[in-house]
Amino acid sequence: MDDMHSTPVADAAVADADQDQKLVEQMVQLSGAGVADCVAIAGPEHLGLLLALCRRGFVRAECVAVATGPRLRSEIDVLWIPGAGSEQDVAAALTRMLRMLRPGGTVVVTYGPQAATMSGVTPSRRLRDFRRTLTGFGLAPLGVDGSRTLIAAYKPWMNASGVERRHAA
DSSP: OGGGGGSHHHHHHHHHHHHHHHHHHHHHHHHTOOTTSOEEEESTTOHHHHHHHHHTTOOSEEEEOTTTOOOOSSOEEEEEETTOOSHHHHHHHHHHHGGGEEEEEEEEEEOOHHHHHGGGOOHHHHHHHHHHHHHHTTOEEEEEOTTSOEEEEEOOEEOTTSOEEOOOO
């Protein structure tokens, strides 16, 4: 029985689960998400991330097909766009799902090395491009993680006078 757990397929599954858990930790730290928050993960192919969130105690989370938008009936506290390959990927997800993000809610974009090195663009330039896309949708920059592969922004709160309130994370 122990031999089954040391197969290349099992080892790859464990490595993927570990990577998903690390990404969830980074996303939670950067966004300030709590287990009671509603988290929408853009892209149905990210079930591993959903499972990692559930293991951490998140019960209001779902993977969302960008084409159809979220199925949750409540506002989204965190919109997570993992595996973004380009600004167009981020723009497509925001176009479809930003309306469901509550005021003060956070958008986290995760991009891998392939996005950072596409077309010979430097990682710092790619980061600026993603930041520009987020601000173009009216989001305010919140931060970047240490590995520079996650960037977060929040949807500003406006009071009755139309004055922006600070992010509460």
